[in-house]
Structure formats: C-alpha cells, structure tokens
Amino acid sequence: MSNAPVSQPLPPLEGSARVWGTVALSAATFMNVLDTSIANVSLPAIAGDLGVSSTQGTWVITSFAVANAIAVPLTGWLTQRFGQVRLFMTSVLLFIISSWLCGLAPNMTMLIAFRALQGFVAGPMIPLSQTLLLSSYPRAKAGLAMAMWSMTTLVAPVMGPLLGGWITDNISWPWIFYINIPVGLLAAGITWGIYRKRESGTRKVPIDGIGLALLVLWVGSLQLMLDKGKELDWFHSAEIVTLAVVAGVGFAFFLVWELTDKHPVVDLSLFKRRNFWSGAFATAVAYGLFFGNVVILPLWLQQFMGYTATQAGMIMAPVGLLAIFFSPIVGLTVAKIDPRRYATFSFLVFALVLWMRSNFNTQADFWTIMIPTIIQGVAMAFFFIPLVTITLSGLSPDRIPAASGLSNFLRITAGAIGTSTATTLWENRAALHHAQLVESVTQGSGAASSAIAGLGGSGFSPEQVLGQLNRFVDQQAFMLASNDLFYGSAILFLLLIPLVWLAKPTRGPGAADAAAGAH
Secondary structure, eight states: OOOOOTTSOOOOOOHHHHHHHHHHHHHHHHHHHHHHHHHHHHHHHHHHHTTOOHHHHTHHHHHHHHHHHHHGGGHHHHHHHHOHHHHHHHHHHHHHHHHHHHHHOOSHHHHHHHHHHHHHHTTTHHHHHHHHHHHHSOGGGHHHHHHHHHHHHHHHHHHHHHHHHHHHHHSOTTHHHHTHHHHHHHHHHHHHHHHTTOOOOOOOOOOOHHHHHHHHHHHHHHHHHHHHTTTTTGGGSHHHHHHHHHHHHHHHHHHHHHHHOSSOSSOGGGGGSHHHHHHHHHHHHHHHHHHHHHHHHHHHHHHHSOOOHHHHHHHHTTHHHHHHHHHHHHHHHTTTSOHHHHHHHHHHHHHHHHHHHTTOOTTOOHHHHHHHHHHHHHHHHTTHHHHHHHHTTTOOGGGHHHHHHHHHHHHHHHHHHHHHHHHHHHHHHHHHHHHHHHHHOOTTOHHHHHHHHHHHHTTOOHHHHHHHHHHHHHHHHHHHHHHHHHHHHHHHHHHHHHHHTTSOOOOTTHHHHHHHTTO
16 A cells, blocks of 8 residues: 555646546446436336336335445545545446346346445445546646536436336346446546556555444435335334434434544535535535426326326436536636536526426427426536535545545435425325315316216216316326426525525635536
C-alpha cells in the first residue's frame, strides 16, 4: 500500500486519453443506472418464467435498490482503504460477474440473492466515476465533465424500460443482465489502461463494524418498509410498524455511533457544511418528487388509458432530448453564473411541467401528454449540475468520494421514498374520488340516467351496464388522483426553491474549484 501524499492532485488527462476515459466511465455509470430500471418492464416475464407472483417479482428491483443504498455511502471509507482506481475496477468486474449470475439464476431466490450482490458491488461505481472523471479534466472544464456525467444518468433511466421491454419481447429476459458483460468488460479494459497509473493514496483505516452493521440494519428496514408498505396497508400492519421502529431506533444509534467513532464508516461531519446539507437535501427531495411522478405517469397510461408498455415508454423517452442539448451549455457556464439561479430555474420548470400535467383529462391525446415530457428535459439539464456544484463546493479532493457517496445515497433513498409515497397517495386519492363520483351517480341524476339508458339500448345487460359505469368511474377517479398528485408536486417544487438559497454563493475564483470538486 502506497502512502502517497493526498494533497498533490494529479494533472488532468490530455487529448484522446481524456475522450476514452470519459467514454469508459460514462459506460460504467450508464450500465449501473440502467440496471436500476431495466427490470421494471420485464417483471411479469421473469415472475412467470420462474413461477412466482408478480408481487414477489418486485423483489428483483427491491433487492438491488436496498443493497445499492447500503453500499453507496461506504464509498468514501472504501476509497481510503483501497484507492479510487482499484475500488472502481473491482466494482465494475464484480458487477459483470453478478450480472452473469443473475442471467443464469435457476429460481427466484437465487435471482434475488444475485440482484442484491449486484446492487451492493455497484455501490462505489457512481460516486467514483464522478471523482475519476473530474480528476481527468482541468478545473476550468469541470462543468463540462459534469455535463457528460449527468447526461448518462439522465438518459439511462429512460432507456432502461425501453431496452428492457424490447429485450424481453424479442430475445429472453436473462439478456437484460447479460447485456452488461460486453459493456462492463469494455469499460473496465479502457479504464485500467488509462487510470492504473493514477491511483489515489491509501491508508489502513480500521473497519467500523458496528457502524456498518447499524447502517445495514436501518437502511434495510427502511427500504423494506417502503416496498412492502402498500401491499400490507402501511401502519395497519404489525410487520410495517416493526420495520419502522427498527429503522428509527437503528438510525438513532447509527447517528450517535458515527458521530463519536474515530473512523466512521460514513463521514457525517459533512453535514456541518451549509452548502453540503442544503444542496444534498434539495437534490434528494426534488429527485424523490421527480421519481414519484415518473412512476405514476406510465402506470396511469397503461392501466387507465390503454397504452402498451412500449407506447408508455415512448411518452417518457423524449425527456432526454432537451436535456442532452442543454446539459453541455449548463456545464460550460456554471462557473460563471450563480448555480443557485440555475437550480431555481430548474425547479420552476419542473413546477410548470407538473402543473400542465395536473390539467390532463381522460380525453388527452398522445401529443398533449408528450409536450410536458419534452419541456421537462430543460428542467433536468439545469437540475444535477448546479446542485452538485453547490453540494460539493469548497471540499478538498480527498473528501469528494465520501461527499459524493453520501449525497448519492440521499438521492437514491429519496427516490425509493418518492415512489412508495406517490403510488400510495395515488391509490388513496383515487378511492376518495371514486366514493365521491359514485355518490353523484344516482338514479335521479340526468347524466347517469341517460348513460344507463344509452348503454342499455346498446344491448348490455343491467350487470354489464353497471360494470361499464364502474370502469368509467374508476378511470375518472384515477385521472383526478393523478391531477391531485401532479398539482401537489408542482407546489412542493416551488417550496423547495428557498432551500437552494440557504447555500452560500459559489461564485468568483472558487467556483471552478467547487465545480471540480462537485461530482
């Protein structure tokens, strides 16, 4: 183990080495982020093939998310122990092996176990791809490096369902995992060739076993609670209450332990920095809101508007178009313009998009539904880069892996919370609207009578007439519930804006350094 002085930063890469380095690191990030969403569309096929119910099938997504959420904040500690390049390479190679095992899994239990392994070994990949990418660019171009990075993280979740659906329909589901093998080997080969001489200094840090155990305990309980909540009717279930208590108590012990331990597994002292906590929380809450709404829209389209999985994927896909166009512009100008302004603009556009969606009705056509998605690309371009610049401004290079790991952990966890909260609220609001709509469908109301007469005249039996009416009422109830959620989320985006302004400005000569420290 070399005890190289950490203070001396490496010179940036030049020319083709930098281009290839960017390609390799982006490919690794892309493969990782893709795997969080690629299985979503393929769940029915996987569950059917392995002979389990589709609720058990969701564990394929959950196990990856839980293990990933636990591993991400360990990045800082693992980097000190093994060095950035070694850790990144190990992460990529283990990811390839676990993807291969996922494809070979003979039954559901094994698949879930291999998915958990895959999620865990993938943990350090995202924060370290940011760190290595930034060390490859000169400080003045840090924003551009971040733009490259955020484009892959924006495009991958959209590509996931499209690619997953296509592979499942046309080849077979194990290939959604096998596809990682060539990509991973390519990324690992190029990375090793370029970065092996750029290892960061390491030191023998003792393992904080208790901190690690507490982290696994409370994050695991929290994620399980979020995933099982809707199925078990939340706090009416003893299992959910137990998980909530374990998560809460585990978290409290974890905080106390980590703040007093000499070599904590997660560096909580980062929260002493105002820019870190305001940026990290703004990113996490906004991402949770965004992710919750990303889940609801395709569900609504598929269940109540008659869209196929591929069509719903097509509605979601254009979010990347304007994001790809605007990201480099934001990256190049973030050092000159106050990132808090950019973040504010992003939240305003998100609010506008959600407000537009809150006006949808059941007659909305493809283009009406598509237009807000296209506009949302602008919001996404102005979202990651400025917020990351704020979050990591003023940190020394050796603290960046820890800070990046911690802020990514908050973002991933917020995404899980957003998904659970959104789906639960959506169904609760729909039940409420359903009850209110049914009250107005009485024998006495003219509209209801004429609809019943019309359906009866079309040769439907009285039972079929009521069935049809119930379907209409259901469709309207879920439509109104979606409107409520979109409208509420738009308001929340506006309320998030002051949080960004709690951060100190990162302008002037320090801004480029801040950006360089960013991802």
